[in-house]
Amino acid sequence: MNRPTIIISMLLLICGMGTKAQDLKKFDKGSFIKGKDSIYYRILFPQNFDATKQYPILFFLHGSGERGNDNQKQLTHGAKLFLKEDVRKQFPAIIVFPQCAENSFWANVEFGTDPQGKRSFNFQKRGKPTKAMHALLGMIDNFLDKPFVDQKRVYIAGLSMGAMGTYELLRRKKKLFAAAFAICGGDNVANVQKYKDVPLWIFHGEKDDVVPVVHSTIIADQLKVLGKVPKLTLYPNANHNSWDTAFADPKLLPWLFSNQNQR
Numbered sequence: 001m002n003r004p005t006i007i008i009s010m011l012l013l014i015c016g017m018g019t020k021a022q023d024l025k026k027f028d029k030g031s032f033i034k035g036k037d038s039i040y041y042r043i044l045f046p047q048n049f050d051a052t053k054q055y056p057i058l059f060f061l062h063g064s065g066e067r068g069n070d071n072q073k074q075l076t077h078g079a080k081l082f083l084k085e086d087v088r089k090q091f092p093a094i095i096v097f098p099q100c101a102e103n104s105f106w107a108n109v110e111f112g113t114d115p116q117g118k119r120s121f122n123f124q125k126r127g128k129p130t131k132a133m134h135a136l137l138g139m140i141d142n143f144l145d146k147p148f149v150d151q152k153r154v155y156i157a158g159l160s161m162g163a164m165g166t167y168e169l170l171r172r173k174k175k176l177f178a179a180a181f182a183i184c185g186g187d188n189v190a191n192v193q194k195y196k197d198v199p200l201w202i203f204h205g206e207k208d209d210v211v212p213v214v215h216s217t218i219i220a221d222q223l224k225v226l227g228k229v230p231k232l233t234l235y236p237n238a239n240h241n242s243w244d245t246a247f248a249d250p251k252l253l254p255w256l257f258s259n260q261n262q263r
Helices: 003-024 079-083 085-090 131-144 161-172 189-195 214-225 243-247 252-258
Strands: 028-034 037-044 055-061 094-099 109-113 119-123 149-159 179-183 200-205 231-235
Touching (some): 003 079, 028 131, 037 079, 037 131, 055 161, 079 085, 085 252, 131 161, 161 179, 161 189, 189 214, 200 214, 200 243, 200 252, 214 231
Parallel strands (some): 055 094, 055 149, 179 200
Antiparallel strands (some): 028 037, 109 119
16 A cells, blocks of 8 residues: 555544544533432434424433543443434434443442352342432433423433443333333343333343343343243344444334333
8 A cells, every 4th residue: 555545544534533523422411410419411312303392212321331420431332323314314312321420330239259250240129229320310300301202202221231220220210111122231130020011122142251141031031930022132142242233233223112101
């Protein structure tokens, strides 16, 4: 490759990176502050947003690696999916990416170490919400007060730590969500009873060495025990980043937004 070609390639790469960064700026910055609760979020409004109309709203919870207070890192995984032109046209919805603080966690879970030295998870059946979850609950209630939010089409989703938070939100607000999807998460199996009637799609990589796949399969198994037909997708060759494959599933968003809350 000669020098002019190298320079052109570098310029194209730089321009491409700038375009992606610019696209993410379509997510407006916001914050919810009330009493001791405070949480930052990014929000994407539908194209040609009309405040006199009502829209579905999706809250997406990031993983532990995207915690912080920069109000940016939470867009690392998933945000680009909702920026696609065809997605925005087909599914005009409000998309909210809240950010968990560095020193907190979405879900109420205790951590340990298994005999192999890997992190283990002890999901709680009850208990007070974490600081981040408490703020998140307040933020969600605040959004639900907006006249442009369709109360029958409220959705929750997340990956890894965010999937754990998704399950916790489902049990704490079991009548709110029209549907949910959870990628490589987990929950106390005793909690499944509380959200058994919520349409739920579970994803997990079978080679996941961060959050073992069993944390998803036991939830699906418990749904069967409760007389429900679980929607479970396992990726035989995927490790923890199974969200890449899940986001690429063309059936995911049509399924999600087809659900309306009848409860």
